[in-house]
Amino acid sequence: MKETQAYIERIKRVNRGYQRLELAVDKSLASMLAGQAMLVRAIDKDYDVEHWDPYLRELWFPVETLASNIVVVERPARRHYTPGQLLSIIGPIGKAFRFRQKLRNILLIAHNTTPSALLLTLPPLLAKGVGITLVLTGSARRYETNHLPEEVEVIQAEDDLTWSDMVMTLGWADQVFVLGGPGNELTYFGDIMGLMRERHHDIPANYLFGVIKRDLPCGVGACGACSLNVGGGQKRQCIDGPAFDLTELRLN
Amino acid sequence: MAIEITRPGKYSLILSTPVMPAAGTVGFGDDYRALLDYDKLGALVTNPVTIDPWRPASGTRIIALDAGVLAHTGLPNPGLANVISQYRRVWANMPIPVILHLVATSVSQIKRALDMIDDVDEIAAVELGLRDDISEREAVALVEAASRMEKPLLARLPFYEASQLALPIAEAGVDALVLTAAPRGTARDEHTGRLVSGRVYGPLIKPIILRLVGRLRREIPADIPVIAAGGIHSPQDARDYIDAGAIAVQVDTATWAQPKMLERIARDLGGWIATRQKDALSDEWNPDMGHTEAIERRPDPPSPGSKTK
Numbered sequence: 018m019k020e021t022q023a024y025i026e027r028i029k030r031v032n033r034g035y036q037r038l039e040l041a042v043d044k045s046l047a048s049m050l051a052g053q054a055m056l057v058r059a060i061d062k063d064y065d066v067e068h069w070d071p072y073l074r075e076l077w078f079p080v081e082t083l084a085s086n087i088v089v090v091e092r093p094a095r096r097h098y099t100p101g102q103l104l105s106i107i108g109p110i111g112k113a114f115r116f117r118q119k120l121r122n123i124l125l126i127a128h129n130t131t132p133s134a135l136l137l138t139l140p141p142l143l144a145k146g147v148g149i150t151l152v153l154t155g156s157a158r159r160y161e162t163n164h165l166p167e168e169v170e171v172i173q174a175e176d177d178l179t180w181s182d183m184v185m186t187l188g189w190a191d192q193v194f195v196l197g198g199p200g201n202e203l204t205y206f207g208d209i210m211g212l213m214r215e216r217h218h219d220i221p222a223n224y225l226f227g228v229i230k231r232d233l234p235c236g237v238g239a240c241g242a243c244s245l246n247v248g249g250g251q252k253r254q255c256i257d258g259p260a261f262d263l264t265e266l267r268l269n
Numbered sequence: 270m271a272i273e274i275t276r277p278g279k280y281s282l283i284l285s286t287p288v289m290p291a292a293g294t295v296g297f298g299d300d301y302r303a304l305l306d307y308d309k310l311g312a313l314v315t316n317p318v319t320i321d322p323w324r325p326a327s328g329t330r331i332i333a334l335d336a337g338v339l340a341h342t343g344l345p346n347p348g349l350a351n352v353i354s355q356y357r358r359v360w361a362n363m364p365i366p367v368i369l370h371l372v373a374t375s376v377s378q379i380k381r382a383l384d385m386i387d388d389v390d391e392i393a394a395v396e397l398g399l400r401d402d403i404s405e406r407e408a409v410a411l412v413e414a415a416s417r418m419e420k421p422l423l424a425r426l427p428f429y430e431a432s433q434l435a436l437p438i439a440e441a442g443v444d445a446l447v448l449t450a451a452p453r454g455t456a457r458d459e460h461t462g463r464l465v466s467g468r469v470y471g472p473l474i475k476p477i478i479l480r481l482v483g484r485l486r487r488e489i490p491a492d493i494p495v496i497a498a499g500g501i502h503s504p505q506d507a508r509d510y511i512d513a514g515a516i517a518v519q520v521d522t523a524t525w526a527q528p529k530m531l532e533r534i535a536r537d538l539g540g541w542i543a544t545r546q547k548d549a550l551s552d553e554w555n556p557d558m559g560h561t562e563a564i565e566r567r568p569d570p571p572s573p574g575s576k577t578k
Binding site: 071240 | 294325460530
């Protein structure tokens with residue numbers, strides 16, 4: 018991890034709610050893997066902070082990496098960005114998702130948040146022929162998915178957090194990654210654990226992961242704001258996460 | 270340059286530059302090693318350490334404010350004994366003194382802490398964090414107990430109680446006062462709709478604490494150094510605190526927003542104080558001056574054979 022400078026090379030509106038920014042980044046960020054993120058803030062040409070609002074750096078998850086040190090991020094369309102804008106980036110933050118070696122089908126669930134933190138999984142897994150189902154629940158249902166690859170099956174869940182063919186998609190998946198919006202994600206993870214236990218008497222290790230996307234003040238494990246109780250000890254989202262095996266994560 | 274930031278005496282703390290991170294911002298050890306050059310700082314102030322392990326706060330811990338942040342971490346830490354055993358080697362390799370920020374709620378806890386700390390040479394000083402709403406009597410008792418340790422003792426005062434605690438705490442045996450902890454506030458978490466209480470950080474805190482530092486500096490004995498903390502986000506902010514009578518400063522969440530700013534403030538303040546002491550012109554040094562610029566600014570040496578009047 019290090020602090021580097023980048024700039025916005027291109028901006029492309031992908032739907033009514035979101036735009037994609039192509040960032041020209043340092044080569045240390047060009048090979049980020051699914052799960053890893055960056056802490057970003059706008060800076061001026063003297064590399065000083067341009068303004069203090071937002072105050073903390075924002076957590077940006079790449080959704081795609083392109084050639085020539087370009088990473089693509091998805092940002093709300095209401096936020097204003099300009100090509101050439103300089104950025105200060107701390108990263109990569111966190112660890113890559115640990116996929117099973119013989120992964121054939123994966124279930125991705127986004128609850129009350131945009132699924133952008135999960136989207137970098139799509140290109141490499143589709144290239145390997147892995148079947149991908151993306152379930153959107155809560156406010157995540159407002160996320161438009163027309164720009165996602167056709168091979169990804171997208172399901173809109175009901176208000177009670179269930180969806181059609183739920184039994185089949187849960188049983189079909191070799192691994193499940195559940196992304197929870199900040200605030201109540203541990204409660205939602207508990208609900209998902211309950212659903213899973215109805216199907217599996219024991220949830221195996223390395224099967225069901227909770228992905229946490231809270232604001233990170235420091236990103237280096239110093240401030241303790243992202244500490245979680247995991248397996249009898251404390252772990253940090255920014256260093257050990259963002260994905261935690263839900264059989265180990267303490268949810269209360 | 271050497272700056273004594275504690276009261277002169279048997280145990281005192283001398284730093285190369287009067288800038289350090291505030292407790293709770295840079296961790297217990299060298300977590301920021303990839304982003305900061307510790308050699309440029311005056312000291313490391315650790316995250317708050319309690320006698321027994323504390324778990325992280327449940328629920329929302331960080332709320333973004335307009336040009337600031339509210340933080341409620343619950344001070345997660347593995348307890349004093351574990352912190353010492355885990356970080357002792359890291360501290361030994363740090364190029365700067367380590368100030369342990371201790372949170373204790375009773376005299377008996379202070380005594381237990383001193384038993385563990387006194388023999389740890391890697392801890393150069395202790396900063397005692399006094400909790401909000403603490404009574405004067407209780408605060409004085411804690412400071413008196415802690416001042417028996419064989420290390421310099423700093424006491425960080427709570428923001429709202431700083432005015433009434435400063436003088437009694439100064440007289441109770443501290444070697445320096447830290448003014449102050451970040452003020453507490455309450456904000457609504459937009460994700461959950463709940464109100465969350467925590468400490469408030471941001472540039473707007475600085476004018477408030479700057480005034481407090483200026484006032485208290487005049488009220489407490491001159492031999493008690495004051496270390497200012499609160500809202501420092503630029504070298505000028507730090508200089509303002511020095512002008513108000515502080516001997517040193519602690520930089521808090523600016524480090525989260527822009528890690529290199531801590532280093533830059535340290536370079537600026539160190540150079541500013543050094544040049545000020547030597548009556549140098551103010552524009553002769555700046556923290557961003559590179560070696561080339563420094564050389565260019567020097568007057569040309571007389572060429573061989575030239576004559577001067």
